Amino acid sequence: MFSQMLSSLTDGLLLGFVYGVAAMGLTLIWGVMSVINLAHGPVIALGMFGTYLLFTHLGVNPYLGLVVVAVFGLALGFVIYGAAVHRVINAPHLSSLLATFSVNMIIIGLGTAIFSTSPQNIDFPLGSVEIGFLTLPVTRLLATVGAVLFTAALYLFLYFTRPGKAIRAVANNRRAAELMGIPSSLVLALSFGLGTMLAAVAGGLISTFFPFTILSGGPYELKSFVICVLGGLGNPLGALLGGLILGGLEGLIPAFMPVSWVPVVEFGLFVLVLLLRPSGLLGAK
């Protein structure tokens, strides 16, 4: 029982890091511009397909391919921001919600037409490592390393570079930041780009160990919402923590009850956090 629990927990935590990256993208966009990005899921799926196409057509190692996917995610974020979000940024939330939902539908429609909905796989087996009674697939370990690296890079960017500081300033008080000469439109576009970049990277990481279709981003988008609320909306580190909690729960719960109970407990917790600590575990009080 103990060994089963430990291996379940490890699996869950490893996955939790990747959840965290996906959720950081969502929470960054929310934190800076108060936009709930409903195109988050399809962008995750595009990240999966980006890695897949680079691997199958150009033979690029999926982990190196992530760098290209990240750049593509950033560029895609700029495009989505310019085309759908910029004009409705000051409108009521429903407008930006619908705008990003439209982007969601467009990406899914195009993706279905181009890739169909057949499941795709990145056939890049790296085997497993055995540590005592734990058998850990190398792909998951590498995904965790990737997630940690991207989180660290984001942290350094936000706290130690001028554009990063500008993003935090705009998130804090857009009007004041503008008065200080910060070009808020550019900063908003950059934040949106970073958010979609993180989503695409998370997708790329997931694609190395799970099969996917253009619809596969949906569940991760939903998990991202739960994680954001758990960790505190707008707080990237909180998102990582939330990801770990969610991953850990997903690993632990099945050790005690049928796996189908996982969402019940997860969303039960979601409601509980909303009731008792609406700003999340690491959110401002």
Place this chain on the structure above:
Amino acid sequence: MKRFGWCLLSLALAGFFFAALGQAALAAEPKTVVIGFTASQTGKLNVEAIRQINGLNLWIEQVNKAGGLKLPDGTQVKFAAKFYDDESKKERVQELYTKLISTDKADFLISPYSSGLADAAAVIAQQYNKIMITAGAASDSTYKKGYTLIYQTYTPASRYLTGAIDLLSKMDPQARKVAIVNEKDKFSTDVVNALKAYAEKKGYQVVLFEGYDSGTADFAPFINKIPADVDAVMGGGHYADTSTFARQLFEKGVKAKMVALLVAPPEPKFAELGEAAYGVIGASQWQPEAKYGPESAKKEGLEFVGISVADFDKTYKEKFKEEPSYHSAGGYVSGVILAEAIKKAGSTETPKVKQAMDEMNIMTFYGHIKFDNTPKEHGLQVGHDMVYSQWQKKQGKLVNEVVWPESAQTAKAIFYFPR
């Protein structure tokens, strides 16, 4: 007067000539029978569903190319397909089958792929008094609802994986522990319920019996629950989830002697899993290596109908540039069954064709076909048997070998672990 007589005679002759001509024209007038179906061209079932309609379309093309069917009254029957994409969704299926019957005037129906979708379509077919052949739907429960016009081509779920237990007892008489992890859909649930009962009857201990949601990608929570000393892992569901399950069983280093899964392993695409496919056993409705032909028909005292295994295999590969799977064979054979019933009935009218279907007992390239015609389980397939195939290696290349039943064996079964 004489001239009048000549006139009358020529008129009569002309009348006779035109009447004969008309009769001939009437007799040779071709009738087009519309076969309606939906296909999951998109959605989670599209791999299997597309193979199924490929098979059916190949049959339609071949039968029409050969001039169609000739009925005893001289009517030449040709076939036309009318179909829509059901997106692998139940609610679309019912809407589309109603449309196929009411708007497109389909004469006969073929079911969509998968038991869930076929069950949804069966209600509509029965309601509108149309014969439906369920290709690609193994669940038993559809045939216990009192339907009289639904006929099954697949071996039913209740007999789907039970052979794997027999094979396990043959491979390792000491084996005792079986873990069952299955998709929580209609078909897989029917299969594993029957499997569990059979395994327990044979003295096996079912150490894990749990279902997962359709579309599950992470099987680690289930695999972690499988005890380390398990002898066999069985279950799965449809292609997408089962191939992922097989991949993760391998990555997590499960040390079972046997891994026997539903649907995915017999698919040629399964070999893309590489090492993870090695040793995995699949229950298959049909394999290209199967030895069904006029000889086996004669042995069982049956009439052999339709194309040979070799010809099906060859023409399918030529047209679709891929290996046919049992889904392709299931699609094709539903056409063969329908044509045979129409031929025996000498008509395309539902009651007469139904009578012929009820009495059908034939051998085809796909195997024995016979339907239960009692009110209790009307339409259930009682003739056809499963074959079990396993991915083994020949000169370092993965090949799919038939390992059970022994009579159809092309190679001896090997252990999944130790490999």
